[in-house]
Structures are given as C-alpha cells and as structure tokens.
Amino acid sequence: MMDRGSPALEEDQDPHKDFPKMEHPVCLIENLEDGTIQVNEDALNILSSINQKVVVVAIVGKYRTGKSYLMNRLAGSKNGFSLGSTVQSMTKGIWMWCVPHPFNSEQTLVLMDTEGLGDVEKGNSQNDSWIFALAVLLSSTLVFNSIGTIDQQAMDQLHYVTELTEKIKIKSADQEADLDDDSSEFKRTFPSFVWCVRDFNLELKLDGKDITEDEYLKNALKLKKGLSAAVQNYNLPRECLLHYFHSHKCFVFDRPASKADLQNLDNVEESQLDVSFVEQTRKFCDYIYSNSQVKSISGGYKITGRGLGDIAVSYVEAISSGSVPSMENAVVAMAKLENSRAVAEGLSKYNEMMNQNVSKFPTETCEEFLNLDKECHAKALDVFMSLSFKDENQEYQGKLVEELLIKNAEYVRQNEEASVRKCKALLEELSAGMKEAIKNGKFSVAGGYKLFIEEKKTLEVNYLKATGKGLKHLEVLQDFLKEMEHTESTILLADKTLEEKEKKLAEQRKQAEAAEREKEIMEKNNLELQKKQENDQQTYKMHVEMLEKKMTEEQENMKRENEWMIQEKLKEQKEMMEQGFKRKAEMMEDDIKRLKEETKKPQRSFFGNLIKGILPGAVGSLLKRTGIL
Structure with a gap:
C-alpha cells in the first residue's frame, strides 16, 4: 500500500526521548x-503522551489459537500478552502494548491483542462483533489468526466481517439521511489484512503446482457463480474481505512445538521450537515491521497516539450509547480535540519563545520588538499548521490569531513597562546631583536660573545619549520635565538678575520646548503604528500563504489517496472479470469514474476561492477588529 498522509512534525530531539516505556x-x-x-483511563494516558505517528497492528481470531504469542514476538518479547495454557480465553477486551518501532525511530508500534472470538463462557455474540469492529476501526493492519486451513469453517469464523456495515458507518446519521452509506469507501480507511494460518499441515500446491501463501489465500477468496442462497452465503465473507480491506497477505505456520511445550510456550526457549515455525514467525514479523502503515483517517491524515486515544473514546461512546459508530463523527470529534490542542501548542510555542526574550526587554526599537513577535508568531503558526486538520472555515486558526493578539498585547505592555522602569532609574541617577543642589539652595541665588537650565540641558543630553532605554524614553523624559516645571518656575521667579520680560520669554521657551517634545512623541508613535500595521499586514499574508500551502498538501494527500483507491478498485474489477463476474465488474465502474473525476478537479481556482472567501471571514475579521486591515 502507498504511504498516505501529511508530513510529520519535525523534532529537534531524540524521537524516543519522552517515550512512555511500557514493560x-x-x-x-x-x-x-x-x-x-x-x-481504560490508564491506557488513554499512555496514548496521550505519544506524539509520534502510530502503526497499529491488531490481531483477531478464535480464542486459544496463539494470537498472543505472535503479538509478543512483534513486541520483541517472549511474554507480555497473556498466553494461557487451558481452554479458557485469557484476553478480555482489547489489550495494548506500545513499543518503539524497530524499523522507524519516528514511529511508535501499537500492538493490540483482542479477546478471543467465540468464547463459550461469554454467551454474548454481540460483544464479539463489537470487539471485532473496534479492532478494524483502530488498526492499520488487521491480523486474522486461525487454525488448520483456510476452508469454509475458517470462513465461517469470519462472519463478523459480514456484519461490519451494520456495526460501522462512514457518514454521520445526518449525512446518511440524504446519502446511503457507500461500503466501498471502507477500503479508504480500513486496515490492510493479514491471514495467519496456524498448525498448517498441507502442501502449498494447487492443481499439482507449487503456489505461494498469498496465492493460497487468493484462491480461497475466489467467488462462486450462482444466485442461490448457499452461493450468496459462501461469497459474502469473501466479498467483504476483498472490498473492505487491502493488501491481502497470508502466512502459514507449522506446529511450533509438542503439545506439552505448547502449554508452556512463554517459557520455552527458541531452540526448543520447530525451526520452520521460528523462520515463519521471523518472516511474519519482518513483513509487519516493513509494510504496516501509520494509522490514518479520512483525508489521509496520519494520527498520533493521542489521536488514536481520541477515536477509541469516540467509537466506544457511540457503542455505549446504543448508536452505530460513524467514522466521520469520530474524525470530527478528533478534529475538535486536535485543533484545540493545536491552538494551545501554537500559543505555548509563542509564549516559550517570547519568554526567552523578556529578560532582554526593553527592546531598543519598535522594529526589534516587531521582528521578535513576527518570528515567534511564525513558529506558533507553523506548530499549529503541523497539528491541525479539518479546520472548517479556519475556526481554530482564527482562535489562534485572537489568542496571539491578546498575548502580543501583554508582551507589548511588559516591553513598555521595562522601558519605563529603565528610563526612570536612569533619570533618577542622572538627576540625583541636581536634586541635591536644589535642596541645598544652589539655584536660589542671583543667576541661579541660568545655572539650573545648564544642568537640565546636560541631564537631557546625557539621558538621550544613553542606550537601552526602550520605546517609552521620550514619554518618560516628558513626564520628568513636567514634574520639574514647578521647581523651574520657582527658581525663575526668585532670580533677581532677570527682568520681567526675560522671565516671560523663559516661560514661553519652556512651553515651546514641551510642545516640541509632545510633537516628537506623536510623530514617533505614528511611525511605530505605521510599522506595526505593515508588520501585521505581513503576518496576515503569512497566514494566507501557510494556509494555502497546507490546503495544497491536503489536496495532494486526497489526490494520492484517490489515485490509490482507483488502483485498488481497478484490481478488484480485474479480478471480477477474470473470475467471470462481468456484471459485478461493470457495477464498479461508477465508483472508479467518480474517483477519477475527483482526482482531476483543478486545484488553483479551488484554493483561490477558498482563501478569499473563508480566511478573511475567520481570520481577517479579527485582524480588522484590531485595526490591522
């Protein structure tokens, strides 16, 4: 099967550094x-801590057929999943073991061992059906384990597959009111299928010729011609396997050991096992490691352990409520959770990066702060885009922008407050001598006003010359000089060397200087506002570009998925024709045609209309409310 889905978020650290080790x-x-x-909440907590993409392998089959042994081998362990040694089924429900993927350090292998089907002690066949359905819904590879040969009895054990359309729906109930559930779409998100035949004692021959294990399975899945009830019952499980699942693979296993050793298999050394069985088990494990894909949902979105936990909860809640689990509903529910997390993660990244620079506040210039904000905003958006999916109408992207604007305002305030503190401290230091002189009456003498003005000018020059004052340096200076106005006027009035006319001119000059500083402050603030608006325009453009890039990637994912589906349908159609089922093959033509039409849809106009029509409505309106647009 092709590798479907969106690219994983890049990691700057050991991918298994925070892996929750499960013994x-x-x-x-x-x-x-x-x-x-x-x-189980404990299992959910484990899954929620796994941010890697997950390959999910689930095994199903009749109880006491050795399912747990194979799963232990996949986990690289002799024991773990309970094997048991009696006719009682040891596994109840679905058990999970998360281990590092042996072939891919960027993925986690999630192994699921299911309760044995057909346990006489349960007395509830519906329970078996739900366990089987959940194994299908949660896995990317489904292993069916049986004993002996692939005969009608083995097929009868697989009757659960014929009930899948009753147990699982693709669309929500509202959508199905207008559109019948298309079971052919199951293949898009259903797992690949592997049949393991245990204790196989036949020769792999057909009509006197040697055949492969896969050919053995293919032959067993051939349909019979005819319209009788018996023929339909014969064909139904085979058609379901062919139409719902993909990459049909078969492994046959010799009997692993003597009956006595079988009862204690988890303690038997590998050297005591049948050589052929050991080799067959190795081939099975290597195939699973190499070919099992990351679990994906509709749209080709690859999910993490956290996402797997989300959809598990959604499906079980639907079953518990008495309704039929809908894959679409599970995706929608997961999207809400993941998009909310994407907003939180994006915001967290912004805070993390900004907090690393708070100690450097105040910034010397407006541009310095805006560049810092832009860099942090871009990284936050990058994190959001890597985690979000199915963000209808960019609702969550809009929430991210809104939260970032609030946080930005907080950091603007911190930057300005740092500037005010720095400037006040500097002025306090520079004016200490002048204030002491005022207190000692240095300027309360003839010619004192001239001395005061000279010291004040020296103070201003030294203040303006100092670096690291930040954005509020003019405002703080203006406030300081206003506080000194009364003292200055007192010194001016007390200076007997100045005539009345000179005193009036001095007052006018003081007011003119204050007005000039106010003008300078206004011009500075206007220039900063202009730069902020230019920065916000660039930020908005960045949102549009990153959204378009993400939508292009998602469209490409869907296109690749459709192309893969077309190939799968064509293979099915070819097999139907080769087996003489011309009518069935012709009935598949509409599906193939629809998929081809979807794949050929032009992308650029679609994106252009979507960007213009949706983004300004969700994100653009927020920017307009804040004066950005």
Missing part, C-alpha cells in the same frame, strides 16, 4: 461483566 501491555478496551465496554 507490559495494558487493557485499552475493558469488557465488563454486564456486557458493556469502556476505555
């Missing part, structure tokens, strides 16, 4: 005694 499996879906199911 043993934990129960993910608890099967309660009253027949109900629930998600």
Whole structure:
C-alpha cells in the first residue's frame, strides 16, 4: 500500500526521548461483566503522551489459537500478552502494548491483542462483533489468526466481517439521511489484512503446482457463480474481505512445538521450537515491521497516539450509547480535540519563545520588538499548521490569531513597562546631583536660573545619549520635565538678575520646548503604528500563504489517496472479470469514474476561492477588529 498522509512534525530531539516505556501491555478496551465496554483511563494516558505517528497492528481470531504469542514476538518479547495454557480465553477486551518501532525511530508500534472470538463462557455474540469492529476501526493492519486451513469453517469464523456495515458507518446519521452509506469507501480507511494460518499441515500446491501463501489465500477468496442462497452465503465473507480491506497477505505456520511445550510456550526457549515455525514467525514479523502503515483517517491524515486515544473514546461512546459508530463523527470529534490542542501548542510555542526574550526587554526599537513577535508568531503558526486538520472555515486558526493578539498585547505592555522602569532609574541617577543642589539652595541665588537650565540641558543630553532605554524614553523624559516645571518656575521667579520680560520669554521657551517634545512623541508613535500595521499586514499574508500551502498538501494527500483507491478498485474489477463476474465488474465502474473525476478537479481556482472567501471571514475579521486591515 502507498504511504498516505501529511508530513510529520519535525523534532529537534531524540524521537524516543519522552517515550512512555511500557514493560507490559495494558487493557485499552475493558469488557465488563454486564456486557458493556469502556476505555481504560490508564491506557488513554499512555496514548496521550505519544506524539509520534502510530502503526497499529491488531490481531483477531478464535480464542486459544496463539494470537498472543505472535503479538509478543512483534513486541520483541517472549511474554507480555497473556498466553494461557487451558481452554479458557485469557484476553478480555482489547489489550495494548506500545513499543518503539524497530524499523522507524519516528514511529511508535501499537500492538493490540483482542479477546478471543467465540468464547463459550461469554454467551454474548454481540460483544464479539463489537470487539471485532473496534479492532478494524483502530488498526492499520488487521491480523486474522486461525487454525488448520483456510476452508469454509475458517470462513465461517469470519462472519463478523459480514456484519461490519451494520456495526460501522462512514457518514454521520445526518449525512446518511440524504446519502446511503457507500461500503466501498471502507477500503479508504480500513486496515490492510493479514491471514495467519496456524498448525498448517498441507502442501502449498494447487492443481499439482507449487503456489505461494498469498496465492493460497487468493484462491480461497475466489467467488462462486450462482444466485442461490448457499452461493450468496459462501461469497459474502469473501466479498467483504476483498472490498473492505487491502493488501491481502497470508502466512502459514507449522506446529511450533509438542503439545506439552505448547502449554508452556512463554517459557520455552527458541531452540526448543520447530525451526520452520521460528523462520515463519521471523518472516511474519519482518513483513509487519516493513509494510504496516501509520494509522490514518479520512483525508489521509496520519494520527498520533493521542489521536488514536481520541477515536477509541469516540467509537466506544457511540457503542455505549446504543448508536452505530460513524467514522466521520469520530474524525470530527478528533478534529475538535486536535485543533484545540493545536491552538494551545501554537500559543505555548509563542509564549516559550517570547519568554526567552523578556529578560532582554526593553527592546531598543519598535522594529526589534516587531521582528521578535513576527518570528515567534511564525513558529506558533507553523506548530499549529503541523497539528491541525479539518479546520472548517479556519475556526481554530482564527482562535489562534485572537489568542496571539491578546498575548502580543501583554508582551507589548511588559516591553513598555521595562522601558519605563529603565528610563526612570536612569533619570533618577542622572538627576540625583541636581536634586541635591536644589535642596541645598544652589539655584536660589542671583543667576541661579541660568545655572539650573545648564544642568537640565546636560541631564537631557546625557539621558538621550544613553542606550537601552526602550520605546517609552521620550514619554518618560516628558513626564520628568513636567514634574520639574514647578521647581523651574520657582527658581525663575526668585532670580533677581532677570527682568520681567526675560522671565516671560523663559516661560514661553519652556512651553515651546514641551510642545516640541509632545510633537516628537506623536510623530514617533505614528511611525511605530505605521510599522506595526505593515508588520501585521505581513503576518496576515503569512497566514494566507501557510494556509494555502497546507490546503495544497491536503489536496495532494486526497489526490494520492484517490489515485490509490482507483488502483485498488481497478484490481478488484480485474479480478471480477477474470473470475467471470462481468456484471459485478461493470457495477464498479461508477465508483472508479467518480474517483477519477475527483482526482482531476483543478486545484488553483479551488484554493483561490477558498482563501478569499473563508480566511478573511475567520481570520481577517479579527485582524480588522484590531485595526490591522
């Protein structure tokens, strides 16, 4: 199968640094005694801590068929999932074991061992159906484990697959009121299918010729011709496997050991096992490691452990409420959670980067602060874009902008307050001598006013010459000089060497200087506002460009997914034709045609209209409210 989905968020650190080490499996879906199911909070906490993309392998099959052994081998352990040694089913519900992916350090391997199907002690076949359905919904690779051969009895054990359309819906109830659920769309998000046949004792031959394991499965899945009820019952599970799942793979295993050793398999050394069985197990594990894909949902979005926990909760809640789980509803619910987290993560990144610079406040210039804000805003948006998906009408992108504007205002305030403190401290230092002279009456003598003005000018020059004062240096200076006006007027009036006319001119000059400083402050603030508006325009443009880039990537993902679906449909159609089911093959033509039309849709006009029509409505309105646009 092709690698579908959006690119993963780049990490600047060891990808497994914060990996939650699991020594043993934990129960993910608890099967309660009253027949109900629930998600285990401990398992959810583990999943929520996994930010890597997850490859999810679930195994299903009749109880006491050795499912747990295979899962332990995938985990690289002799034990972990309970094997048991009696006819009782040991696994209840769905158990989960998260381990580092052995072939890909950027992924986490999530192994799920399910409760054995057909356990006579349960007495509730519906419970089996839901466990099977949940294994399908949560996994990216589904392993079906059976004993003996792939015969009709084995197919009968797979009757759960024929119930999937009753247990799972693609669209929500509202959407299905207008549109019938298209079961052919299951293949888009259903897992790949692997059939493991245990204790296989036949020769892989067909009509006297050697065949591969995959050919053995393909032959077993061939349909019969005819319209009788018996033929339809024969064909139904086979059609479901062919139409719902992809990458059908088969492995056959010899009996691993003697009956005595089988009862204690988790303590048996590998050297005591059948050589062929060991080699077959190795091939199975290597295939799973190499070919199992990251779990993805509709639209090709690859999910993390956290997302896996979200959809598990959504599906179990739907089942518990008595409704049929909808993949679309689960995606919508997950999107709300993930987009809210994306906003929080983006905001956290902005705060983290800004806080690293708070100690450097005040910034010397407006441009310095704006550049810092722009850099932090861009990183916050980058984090948001990497985590968000299905952000309809850019609702959450708008929330991010709104939160960033609030945070920006807070850092603007901190930067200005730092400037005010720095300037006041500087003025206090520079004016200390002058204030002491005033207190000692140095200027309360003939010619004292001239001496005062000279010291005041020296103070202003030294103040303006000093660096690191920040954006409020003129305002703080103006306030300081206003506070000195009364003292200056007192000294002026007391100076007997000045005539009345000279005193009036001095007062007028003082007022003119104050007015000139006010004008300078206004011009500075206007220039800063202009620069801020230019910066905000660039920020808005950045939002548009990053949104368009993300939408282009999502469209490309959908296109690739559709192209993959077309190839899958064409393979099915070819097989139907080769088996003589011409009518069935022709019925698939509409699906193939629809997918081809979707794939050929022009992208640029779509994006242009979306950007112009949606983004200004959600994000642009916020920027307009703050005067940016």
